[in-house]
Amino acid sequence: MSANSGIAFPGLTDIHTHPAMNAFFWDRDLRRHSFTSKRFCPLASLSDFQMLREGDVRTIWSVLHVPEEDYFRNPAIRLLGHVTKGGRTMLKLNAWEAMLRMMSEMEWQVARTNGEFTVVRDNSQLDAALAAGRRAVIHTVEGGHMLSAGLPDGDVASRLTRLETLARRGVASLTIAHLFRNDLAGHSECIPPKQHKILFWRLDTGVDDSLGLTRIGKEVVEAMAAPEIRIIPDVTHCSPVSRRQVYELVGDKIPIVATHIGVQALNPVPVNLDKEDVEAIAASGGVVGVIFMPYWLKREHPGPGREAIWETMEQINDWSGGNWRHVAIGTDFDGFTDPPDDWTSAKELPGVRAMLEQNGLGRAEIEAVLGTNARRVLRDGWR
Numbered sequence: 001m002s003a004n005s006g007i008a009f010p011g012l013t014d015i016h017t018h019p020a021m022n023a024f025f026w027d028r029d030l031r032r033h034s035f036t037s038k039r040f041c042p043l044a045s046l047s048d049f050q051m052l053r054e055g056d057v058r059t060i061w062s063v064l065h066v067p068e069e070d071y072f073r074n075p076a077i078r079l080l081g082h083v084t085k086g087g088r089t090m091l092k093l094n095a096w097e098a099m100l101r102m103m104s105e106m107e108w109q110v111a112r113t114n115g116e117f118t119v120v121r122d123n124s125q126l127d128a129a130l131a132a133g134r135r136a137v138i139h140t141v142e143g144g145h146m147l148s149a150g151l152p153d154g155d156v157a158s159r160l161t162r163l164e165t166l167a168r169r170g171v172a173s174l175t176i177a178h179l180f181r182n183d184l185a186g187h188s189e190c191i192p193p194k195q196h197k198i199l200f201w202r203l204d205t206g207v208d209d210s211l212g213l214t215r216i217g218k219e220v221v222e223a224m225a226a227p228e229i230r231i232i233p234d235v236t237h238c239s240p241v242s243r244r245q246v247y248e249l250v251g252d253k254i255p256i257v258a259t260h261i262g263v264q265a266l267n268p269v270p271v272n273l274d275k276e277d278v279e280a281i282a283a284s285g286g287v288v289g290v291i292f293m294p295y296w297l298k299r300e301h302p303g304p305g306r307e308a309i310w311e312t313m314e315q316i317n318d319w320s321g322g323n324w325r326h327v328a329i330g331t332d333f334d335g336f337t338d339p340p341d342d343w344t345s346a347k348e349l350p351g352v353r354a355m356l357e358q359n360g361l362g363r364a365e366i367e368a369v370l371g372t373n374a375r376r377v378l379r380d381g382w383r
């Protein structure tokens with residue numbers, strides 16, 4: 001399953017980045033760059049089309065994420081919602097409807113690039129786009145709450161119909177859990193304590209590390225792996241129990257990914273992967289995307305990311321057999337994250353190649369990490 005032979009290097013690939021959210025909330029034109037920041041700044045723009053071009057990023061797994069309604073229990077965020085275009089849409093529509101709107105808006109943004117970027121909906125479209133020298137935008141969805149928004153409890157059929165809609169629109173992966181409890185899977189704590197107090201005003205994220213997949217969650221994950229759907233399960237944000245259940249349920253049917261994450265050996269928090277996780281993801285033929293947010297990568301929460309990112313890649317590689325087939329880049333840029341001080345936007349991503357060269361990787365290994373692994377996972381897990 002996880003052989004890269006026969007797969008041409010697709011160019012630099014980021015398997016988790018959020019330009020669509022940035023455009024949606026702040027009503028931005030992604031053709032124009034606004035500014036970047038070393039610190040967490042929700043208004044910065046790290047993965048707009050200009051930054052992607054300057055970094056020569058060829059393929060992005062472009063995340064569609066509509067924040068959970070839970071946020072709006074915070075009066076400050078509710079107020080903020082009223083003054084931004086995206087926020088007003090969210091207050092009007094449910095998360096599923098808002099996500100479809102975000103998807104359409106992203107397609108419209110891409111359509112304005114005169115063919116430089118193009119949305120691709122399956123493997124053959126991706127191959128054609130890359131062969132034509134175009135940059136490929138692949139939709140992915142982060143957060144199972146969107147699948148259930150506005151539907152009655154227990155209505156599995158409607159959730160599966162929505163999954164079909166996503167597959168038809170070309171969505172390649174679905175991050176099952178997210179920051180708050182949803183009706184698919186137990187999740188891990190992913191809001192840093194500092195943000196909890198200030199930004200989220202002691203919001204209860206409802207974390208219970210013992211929670212696994214729900215009955216609905218199991219049906220959804222199995223449907224994702226079925227031949228008529230083929231949406232790659234992303235276990236980022238899942239509780240350790242949920243992750244294990246996903247591997248058991250579909251690990252022999254579809255590659256499983258963790259798109260933006262760290263490892264417990266460097267930062268032992270439940271959201272990060274341990275050895276068993278990485279072994280199971282590798283056994284499924286999947287890949288682990290290293291998040292470009294040092295806060296999660298190392299317990300010391302360093303400002304710069306170079307060392308933390310390298311050490312994380314090295315650990316994932318050690319745990320997955322040492323052939324560099326299961327490591328990728330999943331920056332989480334523009335996902336309301338705090339980027340590394342030394343890697344503040346997509347423009348700087350070519351530095352990853354230099355880092356891997358300095359650490360002695362050969363060309364095929366470097367290209368595996370930069371894009372070939374991700375291309376393989378799409379070939380095996382997508383339509």
Ligand SMILES: [Zn+2]
Nearest residue numbers: 142236260335
């Ligand atoms: Zn995330």
